[in-house]
Amino acid sequence: MTNPEPSDANAAQAQTELTPEARALLGRARRSFGVSIGILLLGFMAIGFALVYRVMRDSPPPVVAETVSVPADAEVLSALNTDGTLQVTYRAGAAVTLAVFDAGTGELLRSVVITNAPAAN
DSSP states (O other), rough: OOOOOOOHHHHHHHSOOOOHHHHHHHHHHHHHHHHHHHHHHHHHHHHHHHHHHHHHHOOOOOOOOOOOOOOOOOOEEEEETTEEEEEEEEEEEEEEEEEEEEEETTEEEEEEEOOOOOOOO
16 A cells, blocks of 8 residues: 655654754763663672672681590690591590591591501511
C-alpha cells in the first residue's frame, strides 16, 4: 500500500531533523549522562568490595585448645600450631617425646618417642 500524501511525510521528516546546536546539546547531555552513570557504577563497586572485605575480615579465628597435658616432670622443648594440630616436643627423664594434639579439643592424637640410635659401624 502506498502513502497517498507523500508531501506530508517530507514535511514531518523536515521537522524532526535537528539543528547543529541541538545536536551539540544532545551530545553534551549524553556524555554527561555517561560520566554520571560511570561514577555511579564505580560507587556501587566500591560498596560491594567494602562489604566483601568486612565479611572476610570479621571471620572468627580458628579455635585453639586452651590446655594440653604433658607429664608433670617434663621439660617442654618446643610447641607448634600447624595444620589444625598442636605439636609439643618435651623431655621426660632421658626420653624426648613428640606429642601431637588436636588443636580444637586438646585431645592427644599420637605420641612418638624420639631416641638416639647407636651409630652403625
